[in-house]
Amino acid sequence: MRLLHPENIEDLAIGAAVLGTGGGGDPYVGKLMAIQSIREYGPVTLLDLDEIGDDDLIVPSAMMGAPTVMVEKLPSGEEIVKAFQALESFLGKPIKATMSIEAGGLNSTTPFTVAATLGIPMVDADGMGRAFPELQMVTFTIYDIPATPMAIADEKGNSAILNTMSNRWTETFARSLTIDMGSSAMIALYPLTGKQLKAAGVAGTITMAEQIGRAIRESRAADHDPIGTVLRVTNGYRLFEGKIVDVARRTETGFARGDATLEGTGSMAGSTMKISFQNEHLIAIKDGAVCASVPDLITMLDAETGDPITTEGMRYGFRVVVVGMPCDPKWRTPKGLEIVGPRYFGYDIDYVPIEQRYGALTR
Amino acid sequence: MRLLHPENIEDLAIGAAVLGTGGGGDPYVGKLMAIQSIREYGPVTLLDLDEIGDDDLIVPSAMMGAPTVMVEKLPSGEEIVKAFQALESFLGKPIKATMSIEAGGLNSTTPFTVAATLGIPMVDADGMGRAFPELQMVTFTIYDIPATPMAIADEKGNSAILNTMSNRWTETFARSLTIDMGSSAMIALYPLTGKQLKAAGVAGTITMAEQIGRAIRESRAADHDPIGTVLRVTNGYRLFEGKIVDVARRTETGFARGDATLEGTGSMAGSTMKISFQNEHLIAIKDGAVCASVPDLITMLDAETGDPITTEGMRYGFRVVVVGMPCDPKWRTPKGLEIVGPRYFGYDIDYVPIEQRYGALTR
Numbered sequence: 020m021r022l023l024h025p026e027n028i029e030d031l032a033i034g035a036a037v038l039g040t041g042g043g044g045d046p047y048v049g050k051l052m053a054i055q056s057i058r059e060y061g062p063v064t065l066l067d068l069d070e071i072g073d074d075d076l077i078v079p080s081a082m083m084g085a086p087t088v089m090v091e092k093l094p095s096g097e098e099i100v101k102a103f104q105a106l107e108s109f110l111g112k113p114i115k116a117t118m119s120i121e122a123g124g125l126n127s128t129t130p131f132t133v134a135a136t137l138g139i140p141m142v143d144a145d146g147m148g149r150a151f152p153e154l155q156m157v158t159f160t161i162y163d164i165p166a167t168p169m170a171i172a173d174e175k176g177n178s179a180i181l182n183t184m185s186n187r188w189t190e191t192f193a194r195s196l197t198i199d200m201g202s203s204a205m206i207a208l209y210p211l212t213g214k215q216l217k218a219a220g221v222a223g224t225i226t227m228a229e230q231i232g233r234a235i236r237e238s239r240a241a242d243h244d245p246i247g248t249v250l251r252v253t254n255g256y257r258l259f260e261g262k263i264v265d266v267a268r269r270t271e272t273g274f275a276r277g278d279a280t281l282e283g284t285g286s287m288a289g290s291t292m293k294i295s296f297q298n299e300h301l302i303a304i305k306d307g308a309v310c311a312s313v314p315d316l317i318t319m320l321d322a323e324t325g326d327p328i329t330t331e332g333m334r335y336g337f338r339v340v341v342v343g344m345p346c347d348p349k350w351r352t353p354k355g356l357e358i359v360g361p362r363y364f365g366y367d368i369d370y371v372p373i374e375q376r377y378g379a380l381t382r
Numbered sequence: 383m384r385l386l387h388p389e390n391i392e393d394l395a396i397g398a399a400v401l402g403t404g405g406g407g408d409p410y411v412g413k414l415m416a417i418q419s420i421r422e423y424g425p426v427t428l429l430d431l432d433e434i435g436d437d438d439l440i441v442p443s444a445m446m447g448a449p450t451v452m453v454e455k456l457p458s459g460e461e462i463v464k465a466f467q468a469l470e471s472f473l474g475k476p477i478k479a480t481m482s483i484e485a486g487g488l489n490s491t492t493p494f495t496v497a498a499t500l501g502i503p504m505v506d507a508d509g510m511g512r513a514f515p516e517l518q519m520v521t522f523t524i525y526d527i528p529a530t531p532m533a534i535a536d537e538k539g540n541s542a543i544l545n546t547m548s549n550r551w552t553e554t555f556a557r558s559l560t561i562d563m564g565s566s567a568m569i570a571l572y573p574l575t576g577k578q579l580k581a582a583g584v585a586g587t588i589t590m591a592e593q594i595g596r597a598i599r600e601s602r603a604a605d606h607d608p609i610g611t612v613l614r615v616t617n618g619y620r621l622f623e624g625k626i627v628d629v630a631r632r633t634e635t636g637f638a639r640g641d642a643t644l645e646g647t648g649s650m651a652g653s654t655m656k657i658s659f660q661n662e663h664l665i666a667i668k669d670g671a672v673c674a675s676v677p678d679l680i681t682m683l684d685a686e687t688g689d690p691i692t693t694e695g696m697r698y699g700f701r702v703v704v705v706g707m708p709c710d711p712k713w714r715t716p717k718g719l720e721i722v723g724p725r726y727f728g729y730d731i732d733y734v735p736i737e738q739r740y741g742a743l744t745r
Contacts, residue, residue: 105545109472177551180543182468188540195558 030232035127042299043123043150053131064140071213084203106170148221148347155186162219169208173200245325314350393595398490405662406486406513416494427503434576447566469533511584511710518549525582532571536563608688677713
């Protein structure tokens with residue numbers, strides 16, 4: 020157990036955006052919201068998984084929608100808490116703690132607003148160890164834990180409680196409501212017992228995010244290669260180095276979809292990389308060959324500062340380094356790959372773990 | 383108070399389809415479902431409005447979706463009851479009676495399944511005195527009565543409880559969920575106190591529907607002009623007589639939309655009528671001039687039998703009589719016309735009450 024203060028949040032949001040693989044929201048927005056809540060209500064208690072009782076009720080809280088829209092439609096703390104309380108009232112039993120559903124600039128910090136406002140702790144875990152675009156894409160689904168009852172709310176005061184027969188149906192219904200709500204909504208879902216969370220969650224994500232963010236900040240301050248530091252902390256690989264020469268985007272069925280094209284610089288001069296995304300980066304193709312794919316993490320970092328670049332923040336001319344990182348082992352099981360493997364996203368390729376592609380050589 | 387037996391249902395479903403103005407579902411399907419429930423669980427008690435206590439909780443039950451789809455996806459009694467019970471459980475207080483949200487071949491009888499199965503009475507009233515395509519189009523909205531909490535459920539076992547800031551938002555969210563559910567869903571909504579229902583409902587709709595249906599059946603049996611009988615019972619007008627020569631349909635945003643074109647026969651020979659519909663008939667244009675529009679009722683009857691023809695049942699070559707009937711006076715208020723007047727449906731015309739257009743002459 021430890022207390023998280025505003026000074027922890029900046030590192031955390033940046034590190035979570037690295038794990039967010041381009042999605043999960045803008046770390047700047049996430050940071051502002053969480054810091055404001057902590058300033059108003061006091062620091063947030065972060066519990067380790069082993070500090071949770073097996074019978075405790077834990078409910079993740081998050082934002083849903085196209086990050087492109089979320090950035091423009093900054094939510095108030097009130098509406099985030101509203102979805103959470105609507106679910107608590109529906110469940111008819113007190114929620115012991117909240118947590119992040121995913122790592123990402125915004126969704127790693129969304130639960131801080133709930134925790135600070137309601138005076139409950141947050142658990143140092145998430146449901147992905149990264150960010151993914153759809154609701155059913157959590158390790159909980161691998162363990163057959165239902166996403167519902169789920170609450171969804173908008174800033175106008177509208178809300179709904181969903182009860183579905185599969186987590187894929189939850190995604191369908193919640194996505195339609197999110198689109199109706201203006202492509203951005205607040206959600207509380209996957210009510211879990213402590214026992215379920217210990218078995219099915221990804222442990223330590225908040226601390227991991229904070230470590231990554233701190234490593235970037237400190238190595239930058241010391242004029243030390245911040246990207247090399249990220250690679251060490253995340254066991255990551257330097258996949259590409261280049262300049263963004265094209266970003267084709269479309270906000271479609273509630274997602275920010277598109278493709279980014281990079282031209283190599285330095286040792287990559289003459290090469291081209293194409294990265295496709297659906298809120299998050301899904302696949303990286305270098306000179307026509309796949310060099311990383313979901314569920315492994317593909318993140319774009321600013322070549323100078325090491326700061327993560329979200330899909331909505333990509334701009335022509337940015338000089339970036341593309342980094343690949345191994346995903347949580349739960350995703351590499353047959354059931355995990357069924358939920359978030361390349362084929363689910365429409366790519367007819369087998370998943371190859373990134374370590375198998377690169378070994379230890381190109382770190 | 384009276385008991386409704388299977389023999390009442392046939393008349394009721396036919397008469398309700400006359401009031402359903404082409405929508406509200408197939409009376410044959412509605413009849414089968416209601417009769418099956420009554421056979422299984424016993425007759426349904428029909429209460430007059432003045433037999434309801436002011437504090438009694440009344441909840442209408444209905445089907446939502448495109449009638450074209452509902453006909454193909456016959457619901458089981460179980461799923462209709464499920465939506466109702468989900469709402470009762472959410473409200474946390476026993477529902478005293480159910481009722482029809484609208485008159486229509488299917489939705490006048492949907493509540494019989496709920497009433498028979500749960501052993502609760504039905505109230506002789508509805509929220510329209512006819513059928514309309516959208517959820518907010520009930521006289522309750524004129525009185526600022528919220529549609530939510532509302533329950534919606536499908537045959538797969540999925541359900542949701544909505545809480546919205548306006549009845550128009552309820553329509554938006556419920557329509558999206560209905561489309562996701564396969565363009566057909568079960569709903570329970572507009573929880574009302576007895577006092578609210580007495581002020582804001584349309585009284586006697588079930589009895590009225592039964593009278594219309596009985597009049598058609600009896601005059602047909604006696605070889606007596608069944609259409610003239612409908613006109614007398616409903617204070618209706620004979621707007622057109624002709625043959626369906628074209629029906630253009632599209633199932634769009636969860637509705638059955640389209641236009642029917644009729645060529646005049648008999649005294650109408652040489653004339654043409656075009657009727658546009660969105661589940662229900664919205665406007666009838668004869669030789670280029672509007673001759674009836676929402677909120678007044680426009681219904682198509684089989685020229686021989688007097689049977690109502692639903693929009694999904696219209697076929698090339700059918701010989702029909704188009705009948706116009708005055709709507710409930712609540713719809714003719716400024717607030718009523720804002721909700722269901724011709725302008726709401728995109729027709730830039732003023733509403734003219736049908737009696738003003740025709741007087742007593744053309745009956």
